[in-house]
Amino acid sequence: MIEVVIDDRCGGCGDCVDVCPSDVLARGPGGKAVIARQADCQTCYLCELYCPEDALFVWPQTDSVADVTAQQALATGDVGGFRRDSGWDEHAATHTNQHWRMGAIFERARLMAIDAAKTARTEDGRTK
Amino acid sequence: MADDFEAPHWETDVLVIGGGLAGTWATIAAAREGARVILADKGYCGTSGVTATAGPGHWWVPPEHREAAVADRLKRSLGLGDPDWMARILDLTWTSLPQLSRHYAFSTDEQGRVQYRGLRGPEYMRAMRAFALEAGATILDHHPVLELLTNADGVVTGAAGVALRGERPWTIRAGAVVLATGGCAFASRLLGSATNTGDGLLMGVEAGADLSGMEFSNYYTPMQAGTNMARSMSFAFARWFDEADHELDIPAGPDVSPHLARALLKGRLYCRLDRIPQDIREVMPQVQPNFVRPFARMGIDAYAERFEVSLVSEGTVRGVGGLRIDGQLCQTAAPGLFAAGDAASRELVTGAISGGGAVNSSWALSSGQWAGQGAAAFARGRRRAGERLHHLGQAGLRPTGRLAGVDLPAAVQLVREEMGAYDRNIFRTGEALAASGEKLDEAWREIAAHAGGWGRGLLRARETAAMVAAARWSKASAVQRRESRGMHRREDAPGLDPRLASRQRAQGLDRVVTRFEAASPENTSLEAVA
Numbered sequence: 001m002i003e004v005v006i007d008d009r010c011g012g013c014g015d016c017v018d019v020c021p022s023d024v025l026a027r028g029p030g031g032k033a034v035i036a037r038q039a040d041c042q043t044c045y046l047c048e049l050y051c052p053e054d055a056l057f058v059w060p061q062t063d064s065v066a067d068v069t070a071q072q073a074l075a076t077g078d079v080g081g082f083r084r085d086s087g088w089d090e091h092a093a094t095h096t097n098q099h100w101r102m103g104a105i106f107e108r109a110r111l112m113a114i115d116a117a118k119t120a121r122t123e124d125g126r127t128k
Numbered sequence: 129m130a131d132d133f134e135a136p137h138w139e140t141d142v143l144v145i146g147g148g149l150a151g152t153w154a155t156i157a158a159a160r161e162g163a164r165v166i167l168a169d170k171g172y173c174g175t176s177g178v179t180a181t182a183g184p185g186h187w188w189v190p191p192e193h194r195e196a197a198v199a200d201r202l203k204r205s206l207g208l209g210d211p212d213w214m215a216r217i218l219d220l221t222w223t224s225l226p227q228l229s230r231h232y233a234f235s236t237d238e239q240g241r242v243q244y245r246g247l248r249g250p251e252y253m254r255a256m257r258a259f260a261l262e263a264g265a266t267i268l269d270h271h272p273v274l275e276l277l278t279n280a281d282g283v284v285t286g287a288a289g290v291a292l293r294g295e296r297p298w299t300i301r302a303g304a305v306v307l308a309t310g311g312c313a314f315a316s317r318l319l320g321s322a323t324n325t326g327d328g329l330l331m332g333v334e335a336g337a338d339l340s341g342m343e344f345s346n347y348y349t350p351m352q353a354g355t356n357m358a359r360s361m362s363f364a365f366a367r368w369f370d371e372a373d374h375e376l377d378i379p380a381g382p383d384v385s386p387h388l389a390r391a392l393l394k395g396r397l398y399c400r401l402d403r404i405p406q407d408i409r410e411v412m413p414q415v416q417p418n419f420v421r422p423f424a425r426m427g428i429d430a431y432a433e434r435f436e437v438s439l440v441s442e443g444t445v446r447g448v449g450g451l452r453i454d455g456q457l458c459q460t461a462a463p464g465l466f467a468a469g470d471a472a473s474r475e476l477v478t479g480a481i482s483g484g485g486a487v488n489s490s491w492a493l494s495s496g497q498w499a500g501q502g503a504a505a506f507a508r509g510r511r512r513a514g515e516r517l518h519h520l521g522q523a524g525l526r527p528t529g530r531l532a533g534v535d536l537p538a539a540v541q542l543v544r545e546e547m548g549a550y551d552r553n554i555f556r557t558g559e560a561l562a563a564s565g566e567k568l569d570e571a572w573r574e575i576a577a578h579a580g581g582w583g584r585g586l587l588r589a590r591e592t593a594a595m596v597a598a599a600r601w602s603k604a605s606a607v608q609r610r611e612s613r614g615m616h617r618r619e620d621a622p623g624l625d626p627r628l629a630s631r632q633r634a635q636g637l638d639r640v641v642t643r644f645e646a647a648s649p650e651n652t653s654l655e656a657v658a
Contacts, residue, residue: 021171021180022322023270023292042322043356045418046175049250060355060422062317078424085417086250097251098414099183100235100243102361105408105415109364112403113380 001041002058003068005033006079009055016047016056038065045082052089054080136291136298140166140266141507142500143287143302145273145328147173148180149489150469150496151308152256153224157500158306159263163507165500166300167265168289170272170309170323174257177310178445178470180249181320182359183416184489186221188245194218201487205479206614207629207647208341213476217487217494224493231255231262248416249320271298273327274590275521276305276335276465283510284335284464285517295583301517303507304464306499307332311445311470312345312598314547315540318440319356319418325591326444326598328471332451333597334520337460338635340473342598342642343605343616344448346441346553347482348385350399352422353436359419362401362412362430369398369434382484386617388439389550398434441548446482447615448474449602452633457502458495464506466499468492475631480614522637523576524593525586532578536592539571543595547602556606557620565603571596576638601634601642608632608642 002024012031024041028034033055035041043062048054057073059066073079087095142158144151147169155167169176189197198214225244228234232255235243247255260267273289277299286301309328313321329339349358350366363384368376370391378387391397404412409431413420423430444450451460451467453476458466469492474483477491522528546564547553575596579589609632611625612618630647634640 018269019172019175021176021320023171040322042317042320044175044181044320044322045421046180046250050175058421060352060357060425062354062356076425076427078421081424082417082421085413085420086248087414095414097233097235097248098411099248099416100237100246101411101415102183102246103185105361106364108405108408109361109380112365117379 001038001043001062001065002035002047002056003066004057004070004073005035006055006057006070006073007032009053011053011055013052015050015052019050020047048080048082049086049088051083054083135296138166138298138300139302140164140300141303142166142306142503143168143300143304144306144308144500145287146170146177146308146310146469146471147257147267147269148177148253148308148310148469148492149256150471150492150499151306152253152260153493153496154306154308154468154500154503155260155265156263157497158504159265161501161504163504165263165265166268166302167260168268168271168273168287168300170270170327172269173260173267174253175250176323177253178318178320178324179489179492180253181418182249182485183246184249184252184485185246186225186493187218187487187490188221188225189218191222201477204481206481206624207479208475208631209479210476217477217490220494220497221490224497228255228259231258272587273331274525274586275519276331277301277517277519278335279515279517282336282463284462285515288519288521290583290587292584299517303510304466304503306466306468306503307451307460307471308468308496308499309471311443311447311450312595313443313445314441314595314599315544316441316443316548317356318442318445319358321445324443324445324470326594327591328467329451329601330523330594330597331520332460332462332465332467333635333637334522335462335465337462337465337467338452338633339449339601340452340631340633341475341605342444342449342601342634343609343632344475344480344614345444345547345602346615347446348389348439348441348550348554349446350385350388350437351440353438355422356440357419357422358440358442359416361416362404362419363399365401365403367400367403369400370394371396371398373398373434385439386554388437389554392439393550397437399437400434401430402432404431439550441553443547444598444602445470446484446488448478448480448482449605450474453495455502456498457505458499459502466503468495468499480616482615521590523572523597524579524590527576527578527580529577531580534574534579534589536579536588539575539592539596542567542571543599547599554617555619556617558607558610558618559620561603561607565600565607568596568600568603572600572638597637600640604640605632605634605642
């Protein structure tokens with residue numbers, strides 16, 4: 001779930017409030033984002049992606065609040081990691097979208113599984 | 129709600145309900161026909177739905193290979209597919225994806241060839257939003273629809289809902305409506321599915337549409353336990369272990385989940401991804417940036433350590449069932465109402481097995497466009513008058529008895545349990561299905577009699593009613609299909625029954641009824657060879 005809005009990073013643009021599919025965030029005093037309905041969060045991380053200041057942090061646990069602090073979030077080293085790896089904004093040149101390789105990766109897995117099955121059969125002495 | 133004359137009101141030719149993959153394509157197609165289009169999304173068009181959190185490939189087959197692709201898919205559909213529909217979505221996928229080039233930065237491979245087959249979810253849906261806006265559509269974000277409206281003749285003529293900001297009711301009068309509300313994940317917490325509560329199925333049935341294939345609602349995906357990261361690619365390389373760290377003999381492949389479920393019924397299940405080659409590990413964060421987040425944040429070296437896994441139910445999302453398609457332009461049985469994407473039954477293109485990401489995405493893209501075209505044409509043919517609008521919403525919206533506190537979280541938990549439990553929903557028996565059905569019937573009666581509310585509370589009541597309804601249609605259909613076919617696995621009726629090589633319809637609110645269609649001769653002969 002969304003756990004942290006790092007207050008001194010939030011620039012108050014409101015983008016996270018607008019894009020949240022579950023309407024979890026709201027604008028607090030001074031326009032900064034606040035977590036208004038945490039239990040509704042679906043842990044999709046998409047608010048992080050749309051936050052140009054890397055002010056948001058989602059914890060992977062889905063079923064309960066983990067009470068992560070801003071300090072703990074920063075200590076993971078992964079605040080902003082989703083936006084960086086996705087190559088959004090200033091990361092476009094260094095983190096290109098490699099999603100198109102997905103088909104070939106699945107194919108590698110399939111061929112490896114066939115190989116493994118062949119090896120297993122040979123070890124069982126059931127193949128000629 | 130209807131009595132609140134201060135409620136915002138819009139008039140349009142086509143109303144599209146749901147702003148995911150199918151809804152945005154429907155919007156674009158309707159706008160291209162010259163229709164004025166409003167798209168209303170429960171969340172935000174661009175992040176809502178299961179495409180935005182995924183990275184769908186598509187059923188992307190060059191023309192010269194399509195005949196073979198259809199023949200293969202038809203065989204695997206186990207008697208319930210339709211080759212003409214399969215060919216139609218292959219054709220439309222091929223011509224549609226390149227149209228996104230202005231909004232999505234397609235990659236090129238090492239030979240400089242543009243790669244259209246797979247798109248990364250967040251960027252795909254951001255592009256679809258831009259595409260829909262460019263087509264001239266009006267998008268209403270955070271405007272969940274609660275019910276459909278008809279004219280005096282029962283023709284669907286709009287919808288009513290609530291705006292989350294300010295919690296104000298609204299109505300839209302429309303010449304035709306497209307339901308693109310997605311599948312129902314039955315509150316399983318599947319990644320991206322929070323808004324996928326089956327609303328469109330309930331609204332459609334209230335308007336006179338029927339459903340098909342609801343028994344095929346039990347596709348499961350492995351994920352790291354406690355998270356929701358049901359991205360399947362890495363698990364194609366997985367080795368599986370029990371708690372004592374004995375490797376389990378589970379063959380890789382698309383049918384791995386029932387094996388995992390059997391292991392999970394015995395105890396904890398663990399996974400190692402140590403077979404993933406180094407070059408793939410390095411590129412993984414840029415292929416699936418969300419997949420690596422739980423590991424990075426929880427300090428787990430996914431490629432070295434074992435980690436605990438569980439299965440998440442994908443309900444009708446990667447299941448099959450939904451509103452029955454009743455014409456080439458994705459008409460439903462209700463006049464003026466069209467269905468697209470996962471809100472519709474995908475049996476025509478998938479049969480009794482999951483369409484996975486690829487066929488389902490091609491279906492969403494195609495059915496969306498046909499529904500949008502159909503809705504635009506239907507709206508054009510209607511005379512406009514200030515007809516009185518009838519509000520159709522029942523359970524969760526307008527209780528038949530006194531409005532009273534209904535334990536909605538308990539009802540949601542019941543749905544989650546009955547539609548998620550491996551021993552009841554993967555390995556099915558007539559007896560257990562009937563027992564689930566009775567519990568769900570009881571929850572339905574309680575909701576129909578007493579649930580309602582205001583603002584967000586009303587939305588929750590309505591969503592709960594929709595999930596309970598979808599679960600009841602699913603259980604009732606599964607009870608009646610006394611055989612095992614595709615993902616529908618009856619422990620008390622193993623194997624195909626050739627007499628049941630046909631699609632099954634479901635409808636009814638207080639009383640659920642199902643019936644099998646007559647099998648087509650083509651399917652019966654396929655059955656004989658299967």
